[in-house]
Amino acid sequence: MGREDLLTRLQNQLQNNERIGITGVKGMGGIGKTELTLQYAISSFNQQLYPGGVCWLQARGQEIATQIISFAKANLGIKPPDELEIDEQVAFTWQRWPEADTLIILDDVTDYDAVSSYLPPPSEKFKILITTRINLGSSVTQIEIEQLTDQAAIALLKSIVGSDRIESQLTFTEALCHKVGNLPLGLELLGRFLAKKKDWTIQKLAERLESKKLETKALKATELGMTAELGVAKALELSWIELNEVQQELACLLGMFAVAPIPWSLVENCLSEQDKDDLEDIRDEGLIDNSLLKRVEQDTYQLHQIVQEFFRVKLNEHSDDGQRLKEAFCNVMLDIAKGIDNRPTLDVIEKMRVSIPHLEEVVKVWVDHLNEDDLTMPYIGICRFYEGQGSYGLALPWMQLCLKQVVEKKGEENQDIATITLWVAHLYQNQGRYSEAEPLYVQALQMRQKLLGNEHPDVATSLNNLAALYYNQGRYTDAEPLYVQALEMRQKLLGNEHPYVAQSLNNLALLYQNQGRYTDAEPLYVQALEMKKKLLGNEHPSVATSLNNLAALYKNQGRYTDAEPLLVQALEMRQKLLGNEHPDVATSLNNLAELYYNQGRYTDAEPLYVQALEMTQKLLGNEHPSVALSLHNLAALYYNQGRYTEAEPLLVQALEMTQKLLGNEHPSVASSLNDLALLYKNQGRYTEAESLLVQALEMTQKLLGNEHPNVATSLNNLAELYQNQGRYSEAEPLYVQALEMTQKLLGNEHPSVALSLHNLAALYYNQGRYTEAEPLLVQALQMAQKLLGNEHPNTVTLKQNLDTLRQQMKD
Numbered sequence: 001m002g003r004e005d006l007l008t009r010l011q012n013q014l015q016n017n018e019r020i021g022i023t024g025v026k027g028m029g030g031i032g033k034t035e036l037t038l039q040y041a042i043s044s045f046n047q048q049l050y051p052g053g054v055c056w057l058q059a060r061g062q063e064i065a066t067q068i069i070s071f072a073k074a075n076l077g078i079k080p081p082d083e084l085e086i087d088e089q090v091a092f093t094w095q096r097w098p099e100a101d102t103l104i105i106l107d108d109v110t111d112y113d114a115v116s117s118y119l120p121p122p123s124e125k126f127k128i129l130i131t132t133r134i135n136l137g138s139s140v141t142q143i144e145i146e147q148l149t150d151q152a153a154i155a156l157l158k159s160i161v162g163s164d165r166i167e168s169q170l171t172f173t174e175a176l177c178h179k180v181g182n183l184p185l186g187l188e189l190l191g192r193f194l195a196k197k198k199d200w201t202i203q204k205l206a207e208r209l210e211s212k213k214l215e216t217k218a219l220k221a222t223e224l225g226m227t228a229e230l231g232v233a234k235a236l237e238l239s240w241i242e243l244n245e246v247q248q249e250l251a252c253l254l255g256m257f258a259v260a261p262i263p264w265s266l267v268e269n270c271l272s273e274q275d276k277d278d279l280e281d282i283r284d285e286g287l288i289d290n291s292l293l294k295r296v297e298q299d300t301y302q303l304h305q306i307v308q309e310f311f312r313v314k315l316n317e318h319s320d321d322g323q324r325l326k327e328a329f330c331n332v333m334l335d336i337a338k339g340i341d342n343r344p345t346l347d348v349i350e351k352m353r354v355s356i357p358h359l360e361e362v363v364k365v366w367v368d369h370l371n372e373d374d375l376t377m378p379y380i381g382i383c384r385f386y387e388g389q390g391s392y393g394l395a396l397p398w399m400q401l402c403l404k405q406v407v408e409k410k411g412e413e414n415q416d417i418a419t420i421t422l423w424v425a426h427l428y429q430n431q432g433r434y435s436e437a438e439p440l441y442v443q444a445l446q447m448r449q450k451l452l453g454n455e456h457p458d459v460a461t462s463l464n465n466l467a468a469l470y471y472n473q474g475r476y477t478d479a480e481p482l483y484v485q486a487l488e489m490r491q492k493l494l495g496n497e498h499p500y501v502a503q504s505l506n507n508l509a510l511l512y513q514n515q516g517r518y519t520d521a522e523p524l525y526v527q528a529l530e531m532k533k534k535l536l537g538n539e540h541p542s543v544a545t546s547l548n549n550l551a552a553l554y555k556n557q558g559r560y561t562d563a564e565p566l567l568v569q570a571l572e573m574r575q576k577l578l579g580n581e582h583p584d585v586a587t588s589l590n591n592l593a594e595l596y597y598n599q600g601r602y603t604d605a606e607p608l609y610v611q612a613l614e615m616t617q618k619l620l621g622n623e624h625p626s627v628a629l630s631l632h633n634l635a636a637l638y639y640n641q642g643r644y645t646e647a648e649p650l651l652v653q654a655l656e657m658t659q660k661l662l663g664n665e666h667p668s669v670a671s672s673l674n675d676l677a678l679l680y681k682n683q684g685r686y687t688e689a690e691s692l693l694v695q696a697l698e699m700t701q702k703l704l705g706n707e708h709p710n711v712a713t714s715l716n717n718l719a720e721l722y723q724n725q726g727r728y729s730e731a732e733p734l735y736v737q738a739l740e741m742t743q744k745l746l747g748n749e750h751p752s753v754a755l756s757l758h759n760l761a762a763l764y765y766n767q768g769r770y771t772e773a774e775p776l777l778v779q780a781l782q783m784a785q786k787l788l789g790n791e792h793p794n795t796v797t798l799k800q801n802l803d804t805l806r807q808q809m810k811d
Contacts, residue, residue, distance in 0.1 A: 001148070001152045001155050001156050001159070002148050002149055002151070002152025002153075002155070002156075003032065003035075003036050003039070003145075006036055006143065006145065007036070007039065007040055007043065009143055010023065010025070010036070010040050010129070010143060011040070011044070011049075013141060013143065014103075014127045014129065015127075022119070022128040022130070022139075022140050022141070023127075023128070023129050023130070023140070023141055023142070023143065024129075024130045024131075024132055024136045024140045024141065024142035024143065025037055025129065025130065025131045025132070025142070025143050025145060026131075026132055026135065026136070026142045026143065026144050026145065031145050031146075031147065031183060031184065031185075032145060032148075032184040032185075033107075033108075033131035033132075033145055034107055034108065034131055035184065036145065037105055037107065037129055037131050040129070041054050041056065041103065041105060041129075044103060049101070049103075050100075050101045050102055050103045050127070051100040051101055052097070052098050052099075052100030052101050052102030052103075052125065053075075053100075053102055053103075054102070054103045054105065055068075055071055055075075055102065055103070055104050055105065056105045056107065057071070057104070057105060057106050057107065058107050058108065058259070059106045059107060059108050059109040059110065059115055059130075064106065064114075064115050064118050065086045065087065065089070065090050065118050066086075066394065068090050068093055068094075068118060069086075069089055069090065069093060069394070072093045072096075072097070076096075076097070076098065078092075078093050078096050078097070079581065079618040079619060080092035080093055080393075081393070081617070081618070081619075081620060081621025081622060081624075082390070082391060082392040082393030082394070082431055082619065082620060082621060083392075083393060083431040083432065083433065083620065083621040083623070083624065084393065084621060086393070086397070087117060087118065089393060090118045091121075094120045094121055094126075095121070097120070097125075097126075099125060100125060101124075101125050101127065102125055102126055102127070103127050103128075103129060104119075104120060104126055104127070104128045104129070105128075105129045105130075105131075106128070106129070106130045106131070107131050108131055108132065109130050109131065109132040109136075110132070112130075112132070112136045112137065112140075147182035147183060148177075148182040148183075148184060148187070149182070150174060150177065150182065152182075153177040153182040153187055154166060154170075154173055154174065154177065156184065156187050156188070156191065157173060157176075157177070157187055157190070157191045157194075159191075160188065160191030160192060160194075160195055161191050161194045161195050162195075165194075165202075166202075169201060169202040169203065172201070172202040172203045172206055173202050175206055176190065176202055176205060176206045185304075189239055189290075190205065192289075192290065193205070193239060193242070193290070196289065239290040239292055240310075240314065242290060243286050243287075243290065244286070246274075246282050246286075247282050247285075247286030247287065248314065249271075249321060249325070250267070250271070250279070250282050250283060250286065250287065251286075251287060251292065251311045251314065252311055252314055252315040252318065252321070252322060252325055253267065253270055253271065253315075253325045253328070253329060254267065254287070254293065254301075254303055254308075254311060255303070255308050255309075255310075255311025255312040255314070255315050256312070256315065256325065256326065256329045256361070256365075256366065257303070257308075257329075257358050257361065258357040258358050258360065258361040259302070259303065259304075259308055260302065260354075260357035260358065261296050261297070261300045261301070261302050261354060262300065262301050262302060262303075262358065263299065263300055263354050263355065264283075264299045264300065264301060265299070266332060266333075266336075266355065266358065267279070267283075267301075269332045269335070270325070270328045270329050270332045271328070283301070292307050293307075300354070323369075326366060326369045327369065329362075329366070330362060330366055330369050330370055330374075333355075333358060333359050333362045333378060334370075334374055334377050334378065336352065336355045336358075336359055336381065337359060337377045337378045337380065337381025337382070338377060338381065339352065339381075340352055340381045340384040340385050340388070341384065342384060343388065343540070343541040343542060344384055344385065344388035345388075345540075345541065345577040345578065346576070346577055346578055346579045348388075349385060349388055349389060349579075352385055353385075356382065356385055359378055359381055359382055360382060360398075362378045363378050363379060363382070363398070363401070363402075363405075367405060372409065372410060375402075375405065375406060375409060375410075375416065376402055376406060376416050376419060376420060379398050379399060379401065379402035379405075379420070380399075380402075380423065382395070382398045383395040383398050383399050383402075383423060383427075386398075387427065387430070388578070389579070389582065390581075390582045390583045390584075390619045390620075392427050392430045392431050392620075393431070395427055396424070396427045396428075396431075399420055399423045399424050399427060400424060402420050402423075403417070403420045403421065403424060406420055413447055413450070413451070414451070415448070415451055415452070415458070417447065418443075418444045418447040418448045418451065418458070418462075419444075419458075421440050421443055421444040421447070422440070422441070422444040422461075422462065422465060424440055425437040425438075425440035425441045425444065425465070425469075426465065428440070429468070429469055429472065430583075431620065431621070431624070432620065432623070432624040432625045432626070432661055434469060434472060434473055434661070434662070437469055438466075438469055441462065441465055441466040441469055442466065444462050444465075445459070445462035445463065445466055448462050455489060455492070455493065456493070457489075457490065457493050457494060457500070459489070460485075460486045460489040460490045460493065460500070460504075461486075461500070463482045463483075463485050463486040463489070464482070464483065464486040464500075464503070464504060464507060466482055467479040467480075467482035467483045467486065467507065467511075468507060470482070471483075471507070471510070471511055471514070472625070473662060473663070473666065474662060474665075474666035474667045474668065474703060476511060476514065476515055476703070476704070479511055480508075480511055483504065483507055483508045483511055484508065486504050487501070487504035487505065487508055490504050497531055497534070497535065498535070499531075499532065499535050499536060499542070501531065502527075502528045502531040502532045502535065502542070502546075503528075503542070505524045505525075505527050505528035505531070506524070506525065506528040506545065506546055506549060508524055509521040509522075509524035509525045509528065509549065509553075510549055512524070513549075513552065513553050513556065514667070515704060515705075515708065516704065516707075516708040516709045516710065516745055518553060518556060518557055518745075518746070521553055522550075522553060525546065525549055525550040525553055526550065528546050529543070529546040529547065529550055532546055539573060539576070539577065540577070541573075541574065541577055541578060541584065543573070544569075544570045544573040544574045544577065544584070544588075545570075545584070547566045547567075547569055547570040547573070548566070548567065548570040548587065548588055548591060550566055551563040551564075551566035551567040551570065551591065551595075552591055554566070555567075555591075555594065555595050555598060556709070557746065557747075557750065558746070558749075558750040558751045558752070558787055560595060560598065560599055560787070560788075563595055564592075564595055567588065567591055567592045567595055568592065570588050570591075571585070571588035571589065571592055574588050581615060581618070581619065582619070583615075583616065583619050583620060583626065585615065586611075586612045586615040586616045586619065586626070586630075587612075587626070589608045589609075589611050589612040589615070590608070590609065590612040590616075590629070590630055590633060592608055593605040593606075593608035593609040593612060593633065593637075594633060596608070597609075597633070597636070597637055597640070598751070599788065599789075599792065600788065600791070600792040600793040600794065602637060602640065602641055605637055606634075606637060609630065609633055609634040609637055610634065612630050613627070613630035613631065613634055616630050617630075623657060623660070623661065624661070625657075625658065625661050625662060625668070627657065628653075628654045628657040628658045628661065628668070628672075629654075629668065631650045631651075631653055631654040631657070632650070632651065632654040632658075632668075632671065632672055632675065634650055635647040635648075635650035635651040635654060635675065636675055638650070639651075639675065639678065639679055639682075640793075644679055644682065644683060647679055648676075648679055651672065651675055651676045651679060652676065654672050655669070655672035655673065655676055658672050665699055665702070665703065666703070667700065667703055667704060667710065669699065670695075670696045670699040670700045670703065670710070670714075671696075671710070673692045673693075673695055673696040673699070674692070674693065674696040674700075674713070674714060674717060676692055677689040677690075677692035677693040677696065677717065677721075678717060680692065681717075681720070681721050681724060686721060686724065686725055689721055690718075690721055693714065693717055693718045693721055694718065696714050696717075697711070697714035697715065697718055700714050701714075707741060707744070707745065708745070709741075709742065709745050709746060709752065711741065712737075712738045712741040712742045712745065712752070712756070713738075713752070715734045715735075715737050715738040715741070716734070716735065716738040716742075716755070716756055716759060718734055719731040719732075719734035719735045719738065719759065719763075720759060722734070723759075723762070723763050723766065728763060728766065728767055731763055732760075732763060735756065735759055735760040735763055736760065738756050738759075739753070739756040739757065739760055742756050743756075749783055749786070749787065750787070751783075751784070751787050751788060751794070753783065754779075754780040754781075754783040754784045754787065754788075754794070754798075755780075755794070757776045757777070757779055757780035757783070758776070758777065758780040758794075758797075758798055758801070760776055761773040761774075761776035761777045761780065761801075761805075762801070764776070765801075765805055765808075770805060770808060770809045771809075773805055774802075774805055774806070774809070777798065777801060777802045777805060778802065780798055781795070781798040781799060781802055784798050
């Protein structure tokens with residue numbers, strides 16, 4: 001009421017600004033800044049003044065950057081890379097905001113410098129509206145909201161109490177309005193109080209208001225011209241004394257929650273000794289009737305910021321009951337944190353989402369009321385919530401804060417320090433920041449060994465995690481003894497059937513697979529999968545991981561029909577449990593595409609490769625080992641389709657990224673060198689190709705040993721280059737060595753064996769040694785038909801070459 005002219009001024013100010021519309025709405029607490037802004041937002045939304053929509057951000061008590069990122073993720077599908085710093089993620093978000101006029105509202109800004117760096121860049125499409133109690137300086141044009149006029153204040157009271165009652169006591173009504181400075185919040189509270197107290201005169205209320213004093217910094221006017229803040233305090237105090245003891249207890253408890261929607265179930269859990277029906281009556285008849293609490297949706301309620309501050313003052317005034325309530329609140333939020341496990345599924349994440357602001361409030365405000373033993377749990381719960389969505393960048397600051405808190409409270413060396421250090425290292429590893437992760441993993445391991453001894457489940461976990469880092473760095477010889485040690489320790493300490501034992505079996509199998517030791521890997525994969533199903537159920541993210549890894553092994557063994565259903569099952573399970581956008585889902589898409597690629601189903605593979613690449617870039621950032629792998633795989637597909645101009649920049653980018661992230665000597669670097677060399681070979685750039693192939697061969701031999709499928713591949717590719725150059729005498733021994741190694745490592749029936757037979761036959765054909773070439777081509781063709789089918793490009797090529805050879809022999 002009485003704000004119509006301000007709405008018009010607000011609209012003119014925002015629309016007339018030629019550069020970027022930043023307008024501040026300034027005034028004291030309770031003056032109606034938020035209400036005015038809300039009415040403008042609703043009006044402009046209904047009039048479609050902002051086709052890009054309205055984004056409302058709560059500046060006070062919440063992280064602006066996190067809200068911007070969360071809003072963009074939820075509503076616009078914009079997901080900035082997690083390895084970027086928070087301010088860089090915000091900049092990334094604004095840069096990709098849709099091209100349409102958008103209203104950005106920052107409500108209740110208390111420190112302009114703290115939010116200014118997160119504002120959108122200069123652009124005509126963004127209009128920014130800020131509500132604040134402070135002066136934002138000369139760079140922002142502000143509209144000052146004054147107290148209501150006497151006429152508007154009286155009209156507001158009439159709308160609540162009724163015209164007849166107000167008109168009959170008009171003089172006292174004017175005095176009452178002046179006592180709360182014509183402040184809309186105070187007037188509403190007083191009006192609702194009068195509406196309930198039918199027998200009270202307005203004079204009696206004015207006298208009661210005058211006699212009740214509340215000396216508290218939290219609700220005093222601390223800024224020039226904010227004397228009406230006392231009116232709010234007095235109005236709140238007046239409502240407070242109307243509450244009975246149990247209603248006041250509930251109010252004190254609610255004051256501990258964040259200024260965010262509060263699930264009523266959390267309140268019930270905090271006051272579990274109360275009958276649920278009675279508790280609802282206490283809420284409705286006490287707090288809601290007194291306009292101290294607002295219902296925002298089904299079983300969800302919220303406090304006004306000033307009311308929350310007031311309730312916290314009251315909480316601290318009651319030391320005995322206050323301590324009991326603080327302990328109850330912290331214990332309930334601890335249970336929330338414990339309910340978020342290491343691999344939360346999508347349904348768990350969605351269930352917990354509304355509780356996260358209150359869990360964050362525990363570590364922001366109430367951390368001193370946690371027992372030392374419980375200190376880390378709220379941080380870990382928050383971290384698991386964000387990590388479970390692949391939001392590693394949002395999880396990391398909480399664990400860094402936790403580490404700081406634990407050091408301050410418990411010193412430099414204790415089990416909690418080791419645990420949180422491990423978490424920070426784990427998040428670095430997931431972001432591809434291996435050099436930052438390694439010293440932390442080593443530190444955590446050494447600390448646990450010192451504190452717990454050499455044989456303890458937590459020590460085994462540290463060994464496993466350090467081994468996993470070495471595996472990701474391609475340091476297989478460093479990883480293997482740690483994996484073996486962790487497995488043996490877990491079996492000894494936890495028994496032969498335990499989720500951690502299954503994890504160790506899976507990890508060791510993955511290492512063996514990448515070493516080309518397929519026969520060693522398979523039984524471990526199978527054992528891990530069966531154990532996980534038994535212990536965790538058939539639908540669990542860890543089960544999906546095992547299905548994916550076993551399928552990858554089958555693919556490497558050329559057992560494509562065995563691999564495909566497992567890959568499809570793993571993908572569907574991950575999408576169901578983790579959501580459609582998650583790093584594990586991107587991995588499944590990539591692996592299924594790789595299978596289709598190996599089967600020659602290029603049209604099926606390409607959209608999956610593209611989708612995996614885009615998802616990985618969005619979730620993990622543009623520079624991450626998984627992004628390099630996706631680029632490499634898509635380039636390999638283009639190469640095999642003869643799309644060399646599309647393949648080359650991707651291969652170069654993948655190679656440079658892999659060298660930068662993993663170092664110059666890594667199996668993935670060797671693979672990138674090899675594939676780029678093949679591209680150069682097919683383009684006739686033989687001298688460039690040869691140096692890369694030799695480098696790739698030497699690196700692979702050094703890193704993986706002299707007998708490994710990748711070494712056989714490098715030998716074969718170098719021989720093929722020599723053949724193309726007519727260097728037949730140099731090519732033949734390499735072809736023979738590659739064939740023998742492939743047969744030994746992969747068995748006599750494998751697509752790679754068929755390829756080696758074909759290549760050696762092609763060499764013999766080019767030398768005119770037709771009788772030696774024919775049986776090799778026949779054997780390769782039969783093998784390809786059996787393993788790949790008649791329609792596979794390799795099978796078609798083999799048949800054509802055999803026909804050509806036989807025609808040549810006939811001629």
